[in-house]
Amino acid sequence: MNSPLLELSQVSYRYPDGSIGLDGCSLRIARGSRNVLIGANGSGKTTLFQHCNGLLRAQSGAVRYGGKDIDYGRAGLRDLRGKVGMVFQNPDHQLFSASVQEDVSFGPLNLGLDMATVRQRVTAALQAVGMAEHANKAVHNLSFGQKKRVCIAGVLAMEPELLVLDEPMAGLDHAMQKELLAVLDGLHRRGITLLLATHNIDFAYRWAEHIHLMAGGRCTVSLNASELGEHAAALAAVGLPLPEVINLHRGLVDCGLLPATPAPRCTHSLLSMLANVNIAKETHEKLPQIPC
Ligand SMILES: Nc1ncnc2c1ncn2[C@@H]1O[C@H](COP(=O)(O)OP(=O)(O)O)[C@@H](O)[C@H]1O
Numbered sequence: 001m002n003s004p005l006l007e008l009s010q011v012s013y014r015y016p017d018g019s020i021g022l023d024g025c026s027l028r029i030a031r032g033s034r035n036v037l038i039g040a041n042g043s044g045k046t047t048l049f050q051h052c053n054g055l056l057r058a059q060s061g062a063v064r065y066g067g068k069d070i071d072y073g074r075a076g077l078r079d080l081r082g083k084v085g086m087v088f089q090n091p092d093h094q095l096f097s098a099s100v101q102e103d104v105s106f107g108p109l110n111l112g113l114d115m116a117t118v119r120q121r122v123t124a125a126l127q128a129v130g131m132a133e134h135a136n137k138a139v140h141n142l143s144f145g146q147k148k149r150v151c152i153a154g155v156l157a158m159e160p161e162l163l164v165l166d167e168p169m170a171g172l173d174h175a176m177q178k179e180l181l182a183v184l185d186g187l188h189r190r191g192i193t194l195l196l197a198t199h200n201i202d203f204a205y206r207w208a209e210h211i212h213l214m215a216g217g218r219c220t221v222s223l224n225a226s227e228l229g230e231h232a233a234a235l236a237a238v239g240l241p242l243p244e245v246i247n248l249h250r251g252l253v254d255c256g257l258l259p260a261t262p263a264p265r266c267t268h269s270l271l272s273m274l275a276n277v278n279i280a281k282e283t284h285e286k287l288p289q290i291p292c
């Protein structure tokens, strides 16, 4: 990897009550990439995220952003938090203003931007998450999914380089999850680096370019998502199965129905591959149509 955008080297952090949050954790995030952090509850994902924007400070080891050690002074942290946007798991821990517009304006106002620029950024951010028509709504009247989108808008209005999202799909219904994914894909196309935590290995395999496994306060393995099938043992070690589509594909390869490569990353791609296989027409017609 060229010089990473974010790098943790051997970072350890112990909470005041003695609990180990991170234990010699190393991780590299490439600029412009889509990353998933996956691991059991208590494996250190949230603690790691809080090190990304200086909310927590490594007690040993180093956190570098853009090739430089984080500057924990007032100005250094303000600069870092303008570049690294963080969306917490629970939107009620992030939103504190009365109206949507006020909440999204808070970050850019804090950056010292003029009112015209703030207004323009707030409008663009609310549009990006599909919440423009709710700008004047009271935050407490929003649904959970809408609150989540307002949180993302608040961070986007800062025009971050890296967006860190802690379990963004948790608590969202299927339609909202799809919408959120579309928002994230749009951000990725704009060049924003994405790092998100999830428990869902099928989603991680389908969406991420890089998957980082967390266990016991450290990143045990970082791999290209396309190589995930070769890492069943590493997944099992953190209590995760292989993605379903890998098992399905392997079964079809064993039956001689599909070639071993390319490996499909979702059931939709798997079915497209099957549609091109020379099997009886009646069998084709029986294949289910599963959306991605
Ligand atoms: N505020 C806290 N005080 C004490 N211990 C904490 C605190 N937050 C997290 N921990 C502990 O740190 C470890 C990692 O937690 P966390 O980073 O929240 O993991 P994850 O996000 O993967 O569920 C766990 O053992 C957890 O109990």
Ligand SMILES: [Mg+2]
Residues within 6 Å of the ligand: 045, 046, 047, 166
């Ligand atoms: Mg967590």
